[in-house]
Amino acid sequence: VTGTTCHDLVIIGDGPAGLALGAAAVDVGLDVVVVGDDRPWLATYGTWADDVPGFEPAFAASSPIDVVTLDRRRLGRAYATFDHTALRLLIDRAPRHLGRMTSVQHHDDHATVVLADGERVRGRLVVDAAGARVRPGAEVAAQTAYGLVFDHRPDVVDGDAAVLMDWRSPGARWRDDPTFLYVIPLGGGRWLVEETSLARARPMPHDELRARLASRLGDDLTAQAEAVELVHIPMRSGVPDRSSLTIGFGAAARYVHPATGYSVAASLRAAPRVATAVRESLSAKTATSDPRSRHERVWEAVWPSSQRDARALHDYGLDALLRLPAADVQAFFDAFFALPEALWSSYLRVDTDASTVSRVMTQVFRSVPWSVRRRLATGSPLPLLRLLR
Numbered sequence: 139v140t141g142t143t144c145h146d147l148v149i150i151g152d153g154p155a156g157l158a159l160g161a162a163a164v165d166v167g168l169d170v171v172v173v174g175d176d177r178p179w180l181a182t183y184g185t186w187a188d189d190v191p192g193f194e195p196a197f198a199a200s201s202p203i204d205v206v207t208l209d210r211r212r213l214g215r216a217y218a219t220f221d222h223t224a225l226r227l228l229i230d231r232a233p234r235h236l237g238r239m240t241s242v243q244h245h246d247d248h249a250t251v252v253l254a255d256g257e258r259v260r261g262r263l264v265v266d267a268a269g270a271r272v273r274p275g276a277e278v279a280a281q282t283a284y285g286l287v288f289d290h291r292p293d294v295v296d297g298d299a300a301v302l303m304d305w306r307s308p309g310a311r312w313r314d315d316p317t318f319l320y321v322i323p324l325g326g327g328r329w330l331v332e333e334t335s336l337a338r339a340r341p342m343p344h345d346e347l348r349a350r351l352a353s354r355l356g357d358d359l360t361a362q363a364e365a366v367e368l369v370h371i372p373m374r375s376g377v378p379d380r381s382s383l384t385i386g387f388g389a390a391a392r393y394v395h396p397a398t399g400y401s402v403a404a405s406l407r408a409a410p411r412v413a414t415a416v417r418e419s420l421s422a423k424t425a426t427s428d429p430r431s432r433h434e435r436v437w438e439a440v441w442p443s444s445q446r447d448a449r450a451l452h453d454y455g456l457d458a459l460l461r462l463p464a465a466d467v468q469a470f471f472d473a474f475f476a477l478p479e480a481l482w483s484s485y486l487r488v489d490t491d492a493s494t495v496s497r498v499m500t501q502v503f504r505s506v507p508w509s510v511r512r513r514l515a516t517g518s519p520l521p522l523l524r525l526l527r
């Protein structure tokens with residue numbers, strides 16, 4: 139796959155996004171190679187089961203799920219966690235080139251991916267799916283969480299299902315600064331119990347989350363846990379610069395949902411759409427035209443305009459949410475999950491459209507108490523007024 143060969147597509151990164159796009163590229167008949175360093179996937183990947191049709195064989199566990207806001211509510215959708223090995227079996231289908239990219243050089247009709255060992259891999263198009271890298275020293279907002287994996291469901295965690303968000307306060311000293319508990323089965327009787335902070339400009343430190351989790355569980359059970367999961371998900375607002383000749387995909391292209399921090403389902407869903415756009419952009423007819431239009435076409439599949447508008451609203455929604463004190467956050471999510479399932483489900487997808495996001499925001503705004511509305515509207519009321527038009 140090296141030397142003088144020029145592939146149709148070179149994908150940098152062998153996480154869920156890179157492999158999913160690689161598999162989709164194989165499916166549409168492209169000559170593709172995935173460049174990656176074959177690092178193990180360590181994070182627990184959760185998803186709504188119905189968001190990833192066809193991926194059921196890759197689930198380690200699937201469960202009903204509750205949300206605890208002002209009261210406990212069972213949501214109507216199943217929630218699943220991926221088994222990494224099974225997921226890889228489904229999507230690790232493109233040829234691989236082991237290595238680490240150090241730079242990408244763009245030429246008139248192709249690009250060269252330069253690897254740390256000096257090797258070069260050439261492609262007519264290059265996609266960066268190497269994850270949400272953050273420049274050293276850059277201050278980027280992040281969702282953080284401290285999780286413990288147990289070989290059983292801890293008795294102190296009430297209920298019997300997964301819990302998407304339990305917004306009850308972990309203790310009196312944290313009453314004004316909300317974080318939530320997330321509880322999911324991992325299969326084989328194992329459970330992950332995690333204290334999570336929504337995205338913050340100054341990410342909540344893991345020690346702080348650990349103390350909160352200990353308070354919920356009655357003790358710091360870290361020593362009794364099978365494993366500790368330290369979550370730090372960089373959250374950059376907006377969409378990437380689409381004039382870049384290296385096209386982004388997955389977390390590298392900000393597929394991370396502002397409210398949930400999730401991106402895996404979004405990448406799995408987008409991969410066939412983007413692979414098709416790559417094939418079309420390289421077709422003889424298009425290839426003779428301006429090379430820049432090739433990239434534009436693929437970027438448009440990565441972030442279609444309706445989804446870009448939705449992202450702007452999602453970002454606004456997160457800003458508004460982060461202005462609320464704890465009690466209001468509970469009222470907010472209570473109103474959110476009382477909406478018709480199709481509406482809130484769509485809001486929680488990266489690949490949604492602006493009109494749906496705006497409908498959800500309007501309906502939540504109208505159903506929360508006046509005190510919450512006032513606080514939601516503080517700060518920057520103009521976008522909200524535009525929304526409510």
Ligand SMILES: Cc1cc2nc3c(=O)[nH]c(=O)nc-3n(C[C@H](O)[C@H](O)[C@H](O)COP(=O)(O)OP(=O)(O)OC[C@H]3O[C@@H](n4cnc5c(N)ncnc54)[C@H](O)[C@@H]3O)c2cc1C
Pocket residue numbers: 150151152153154155156173174175176177180181182183184185237238239240267268269270367368369370371387388389390399400401402403405
């Ligand atoms: C602990 C944790 C839990 C999470 N839980 C969830 C969840 O439940 N559900 C969900 O949807 N999302 C979750 N996320 C967020 C997000 O979906 C993941 O970060 C996901 O891994 C992003 O997938 P990706 O393929 O885009 O990027 P990555 O998974 O980051 O994959 C990028 C790959 O590229 C490789 N790479 C990086 N640089 C180079 C280079 N220069 N050359 C070659 N290869 C390179 C890396 O080694 C890596 O394997 C979680 C994140 C964390 C950290």
